[in-house]
Amino acid sequence: MQTLLTSGAMSRAGRQLALLLCSCCLAVAIPGGPAEEGCPAEPRQAAHYVAAVYEHRSFLSPDPLALTSRKQALELMHRNLDIYEQQVTTAARKGAQIIVFPEDGIHGFNFTRTSIYPFLDFMPSPHSVRWNPCLEPHRFNDTEVLQRLSCMAMKGEMFLVANLGTKQPCHSSDPGCPSDGRYQFNTNVVFSSNGTLVDRYRKHNLYFEAAFDTPLEVDHVVFDTPFAGKFGVFTCFDILFFDPAVRLLRDSEVKHVVYPTAWMNQLPLLAAIQIQRGFAIAFGINLLAANIHHPSLGMTGSGIHAPLKSFWHHNMESPEGHLIIAEVAKNPPGLVSTGNATGKMDPSHRKFLELLAGDPYSEKDAQDVHCDGAPKSTTNASPTFNSEMMYDNFTLVPVWGREGHLHVCANGLCCHLLYQRPTVSQELYALGVFDGLHTVHGTYYVQVCALVKCGGLGFDTCGQEITEATGMFEFHLWGNFSTSYIFPMLLTSGMTLETPDQLGWESDHYFLKKRGLSSGLVTAALYGRLYEKD
Numbered sequence: 466m467q468t469l470l471t472s473g474a475m476s477r478a479g480r481q482l483a484l485l486l487c488s489c490c491l492a493v494a495i496p497g498g499p500a501e502e503g504c505p506a507e508p509r510q511a512a513h514y515v516a517a518v519y520e521h522r523s524f525l526s527p528d529p530l531a532l533t534s535r536k537q538a539l540e541l542m543h544r545n546l547d548i549y550e551q552q553v554t555t556a557a558r559k560g561a562q563i564i565v566f567p568e569d570g571i572h573g574f575n576f577t578r579t580s581i582y583p584f585l586d587f588m589p590s591p592h593s594v595r596w597n598p599c600l601e602p603h604r605f606n607d608t609e610v611l612q613r614l615s616c617m618a619m620k621g622e623m624f625l626v627a628n629l630g631t632k633q634p635c636h637s638s639d640p641g642c643p644s645d646g647r648y649q650f651n652t653n654v655v656f657s658s659n660g661t662l663v664d665r666y667r668k669h670n671l672y673f674e675a676a677f678d679t680p681l682e683v684d685h686v687v688f689d690t691p692f693a694g695k696f697g698v699f700t701c702f703d704i705l706f707f708d709p710a711v712r713l714l715r716d717s718e719v720k721h722v723v724y725p726t727a728w729m730n731q732l733p734l735l736a737a738i739q740i741q742r743g744f745a746i747a748f749g750i751n752l753l754a755a756n757i758h759h760p761s762l763g764m765t766g767s768g769i770h771a772p773l774k775s776f777w778h779h780n781m782e783s784p785e786g787h788l789i790i791a792e793v794a795k796n797p798p799g800l801v802s803t804g805n806a807t808g809k810m811d812p813s814h815r816k817f818l819e820l821l822a823g824d825p826y827s828e829k830d831a832q833d834v835h836c837d838g839a840p841k842s843t844t845n846a847s848p849t850f851n852s853e854m855m856y857d858n859f860t861l862v863p864v865w866g867r868e869g870h871l872h873v874c875a876n877g878l879c880c881h882l883l884y885q886r887p888t889v890s891q892e893l894y895a896l897g898v899f900d901g902l903h904t905v906h907g908t909y910y911v912q913v914c915a916l917v918k919c920g921g922l923g924f925d926t927c928g929q930e931i932t933e934a935t936g937m938f939e940f941h942l943w944g945n946f947s948t949s950y951i952f953p954m955l956l957t958s959g960m961t962l963e964t965p966d967q968l969g970w971e972s973d974h975y976f977l978k979k980r981g982l983s984s985g986l987v988t989a990a991l992y993g994r995l996y997e998k999d
Contacts (some may be wrong), residue, residue: 480540514692517556517564517623517790518755520767520778521548525573530580538583539609540570543559545571552788553621559790562658562692563624563767567755567767568651568701568727571610571629574674578649580915581630581676588611588652591662597662609653611662615997619648619660624690627752628653628725629701630677635836641681651677653698653720653725655688664698665690669709672702672907683708687719693795695719707910714748718981720797720834727757728780729764732930733917733988734855734954737766738777742962743952743992745770751797758786759995764945766960771797814967814978817883817941820870821972827841849873851865852930854897854917856905861927864894866917876900877947880914880991881974885942890985892936894920895927898944900999915990934985943976943991955975958984 524544526533549566556564569908572584587607589596598608599615610629618625631652635642642648651668666686671677686698686709686872695712704710704724713719722744728737737756745752749772756767760781768777779788809816860875868885878900900911918936920929934957955963955977967978977991 466981467474472899478857482488484497484760493886496989508572512633512796513794514562514680515560515790515791516751516769516793517552517559518753518767518769518789519549519552519564519566520756520758520787520789521545521567521570522758522784522786523567523570525575526576528575529575529693530577532580534605535583541573542571542584542610543613546610546617548786549627550617550620552786553617553623553625555788556624556790557621561621561623562791563696563723563753564621564626565723565725565753565755566625566627567757568628568653568668568725569629569757572757574727576676578676580647582632585630585632585649586901588633588654588665591664595661596969597659597661600670605898612722615656615660615662618656618658621917624658624663625656626653626698626723626725626748631667643678646880648677648678648680650680651700653700653723654684655686655698655723657934659845666698666700666709668700668703669889670702670706678773678852683712684712685709687713687716690843693721693793696721696723698723701728704740704905705907705994706716706999708743711996716749720750720751720795721793722803724752724754727756727764728766729762730766731763731855733928733956734913734915734990734992736779736960737764738775738917738960739954739956739988740992741766741768742775742777743954745775745797746772746968747950747952748963751793753793760784769793773777773798773964775962813885813939813941816941817970817978820881821943821974822885847871848929850924852895852925852927854899854915855903856913857903858900859897859900859913859915859928861895861897861924863924864896872898873898878912878914878944880942880944882916882940882942884916884938886939887937890934890936892934892985893922893924893927894936894938894986895919895924897927908999912944912946912948912993912995913990914942915986915988915992916940916942916986917990918986931987932958932960934987935983937982938986939980940989941976941978942991943971943974943975944991944993945973946975946991946993948993948995949975949976950994950996952994954988954990954992955979955984956988 543766598612602612631650633648653666655663657663666684667680669683695718697719731734741754752770757764766779776791862873870883872881877900880898882896897915902910918934965977
């Protein structure tokens, strides 16, 4: 299998290659409905396993800042655990071999360091202690949540991944020990199908979580399974950073990641299912992502994502949780190099290669050319403008007419769009670029090329959050990225994920090609991360 952005492939920025996405077969089953087949029915073979993720609408503390007792904390957590147990039972009936639950799903969020304390379980190190909490419930105090999770895994005969708050006493001689004498961690736990505690991951990239400590060293957790080999583990905001997410995947044997998250959607570039799918495509892995479900807080979006196919859930209307069960390839069907073969090349791709061969714009800023009308064909005839997108100052050009080639530049990054449209909708689209340090709700360096539908007809609406669109495109989107960590994102109307037809490197430019959208385009983006500039 050839992957797109594993450590080997990531060093190939200068090589001319194109990656063609092929088909794959998956099946999903949801309680109350039949399995949806992605290919003709056939007996499940050893080449696949069955995974489940649950998007959970959790019972929350009415006042997370108030002090409470351990008994009261357990009462609330057991209500959430009761729902977890129901989902394990349902998943077991459908043959699931692993289930993933979301971040903060058991205890909730918005606590202080003091108010969360009654909700914390004691966490022994799985590396130094072999322990089955279900069979040895009295071995350690304050482990009631771990005991229930262990028993669920045993009863369901499946691997179970869940997130909880944990505590670890420390001594004043420890230079990192907090003043209250304990570490408090946002922790993922992994149980085997017999209930044994296999491993734990302590979240490294905290997102305004005053209740928790950052581990002194990054946990790089990989656990082995009898049904699919190695899985990596990380949590929520970690997905945007090198450690631990990218470093884990330098191990070529890690083809699957379990990913509890409590993600607040932010369009047009960072909805939960967008970044989840982009990560799976970029690294050529399966991502089992379980998000919390609180639509009033913008929190929804879970999925079982393979490089070439996703089963996802995004629902801002329903108050209910949602279980996804899917058959997943042990070796994710990958991306096949097509090189520069021209025998069956379509005219748009030939035009794209011609533009690359004679690219006059890659080393200079975009021209600000005034345009009096909306031309049928646009080649650098659109005015540049600036608008805020994702709290960043993007430079953009409007996308007018039925076809054209546009470019726009910022700092060293130049983004290009070669497009055709069957009809021109009464909507404003724009091609945008950002190359700089993002500093709101986190600090990290990004390079982004994005084709977005604007919120209205004014330039100042480009970058607004929208979910519906009618504009249809066939296009190539590319840029002269200085990073090889690039996440492709394709989102159409109604929060629908699309798969690129082709993507990869050509002449030191990274490109994405798409034809035949299922519905109107909301966002097409290449989201690059320069970790070394954070």
